Amino acid sequence: xxxxxxxxxxxxxxxxxxxxxxxxxxxxxxxxxxxxxxxxxxxxxxxxxxxxxxxxxxxxxxxxxxxxxxxxxxxxxxxxxxxxxxxxxxxxxxxxxxxxxxxxxxxxxxxxxxxxxxxxxxxxxxxxxxxxxxxxxxxxxxxxxxxxxxxxxxxxxxxxxx
Amino acid sequence: xxxxxxxxxxxxxxxxxxxxxxxxxxxxxxxxxxxxxxxxxxxxxxxxxxxxxxxxxxxxxxxxxxxxxxxxxxxxxxxxxxxxxxxxxxxxxxxxxxxxxxxxxxxxxxxxxxxxxxxxxxxxxxxxxxxxxxxxxxxxxxxxxxxxxxxxxxxxxxxxxxxxxxxxxxxxxxxxxxxxxxxxxxx
Numbered sequence: 131x132x133x134x135x136x137x138x139x140x141x142x143x144x145x146x147x148x149x150x151x152x153x154x155x156x157x158x159x160x161x162x163x164x165x166x167x168x169x170x171x172x173x174x175x176x177x178x179x180x181x182x183x184x185x186x187x188x189x190x191x192x193x194x195x196x197x198x199x200x201x202x203x204x205x206x207x208x209x210x211x212x213x214x215x216x217x218x219x220x221x222x223x224x225x226x227x228x229x230x231x232x233x234x235x236x237x238x239x240x241x242x243x244x245x246x247x248x249x250x251x252x253x254x255x256x257x258x259x260x261x262x263x264x265x266x267x268x269x270x271x272x273x274x275x276x277x278x279x280x281x282x283x284x285x286x287x288x289x290x291x292x
Numbered sequence: 293x294x295x296x297x298x299x300x301x302x303x304x305x306x307x308x309x310x311x312x313x314x315x316x317x318x319x320x321x322x323x324x325x326x327x328x329x330x331x332x333x334x335x336x337x338x339x340x341x342x343x344x345x346x347x348x349x350x351x352x353x354x355x356x357x358x359x360x361x362x363x364x365x366x367x368x369x370x371x372x373x374x375x376x377x378x379x380x381x382x383x384x385x386x387x388x389x390x391x392x393x394x395x396x397x398x399x400x401x402x403x404x405x406x407x408x409x410x411x412x413x414x415x416x417x418x419x420x421x422x423x424x425x426x427x428x429x430x431x432x433x434x435x436x437x438x439x440x441x442x443x444x445x446x447x448x449x450x451x452x453x454x455x456x457x458x459x460x461x462x463x464x465x466x467x468x469x470x471x472x473x474x475x476x477x478x479x
Contacts, residue, residue: 180435
C-alpha cells in the first residue's frame, strides 16, 4: 500500500468498516510511515473538531412563530398545488396523444390513408399482390382488352404527382 | 402516530400534525443552518423559512423518500440559495468575539484549555467556510451533522460513489488549508 492509497483508505474508514485485510495493511503502513501517521492524526483532529461543534438552541417559541408565518402565507400555496396537478397531467396527456395517434391509424377509412400514396405504397398497405394482377392481365384472352389494360396501367400516375 | 400518518394529516390541513413534524426535525434543520451561518438568529430564521417552504410544498410531497430526507433537501437548497445571495463574509456577533481567558483563579487552567479548544474549533469552521459550496455542504452533512453516509447521498441526490469521492476531496482540501494551523503548539 502506498501513501496515496493509505490516505484514501484512512478517509474511507471514517464512513464504513474496511475489510479486515485492508484495515491490517493500513495499520502496517501507518506504523512504518511517519508522514502518513501525522496525516492520520490531523484528519482525526479535524474530524473531532467538526463533530464537536456546539450548536445553541434555536430561538424560543419556534413553532408559535412558524405558525403565525404559516397563517400569514395562508394555506398551501396555489403554485404548489398547480405544480402537482401539472406533474400528473403530463403523463395523462402523453397517453391521450399516443392513443389518438394509434386510433387514427386503425379507425380512419382506408381511402384516407391511401389517397396520397403511390401505386407501390398502396399495394404494400393493402397487401396487394402485383404479380397476381400482372398475371391476370397476361391471362386475358382478348388481345384488345389486354393491350388497353396495359396502356391504362402505364398511364396511371399517383394522385400526389398530378 | 408514525411519520407517514403525520404527513398525511398535515396534507389534509391538520396543523397539530405538522407541528409534530416540525418538533421532530426542528433541531436538525436549525443545526444544519447554524453549521453554515454560525449565527443563532440567522440560523433560526433559515430554519423557519425551510419549514414554511415545506408546509407550502406539502401537496407536491410524494413520500418516495422519508419526510426527514425531504425537509433536509429543502434545507440544503434553501441554505445554498441564502449563501449565494449573501456573498458577504461571515459576521461575528459580539458574544462570539474571543476576549481571551478570564482572570486566573481556581480551575483557570481548565478554562484556558477549553477556551483554546473552542478557538481552534472556530478556526476549523472559519476555514470550512472558504471551501467551495459542494465540499462545504458534504462536510457539514457528514462530519458536522453526522448524517449516515447513505442519507447524505439521498439528501444531495447523488450516487454513493459521488459522496465517496466528494468527501475524500473535501477532507483533503480542508486539511491542506488547515495545515498552517495544525502545526501549532497544543494540537
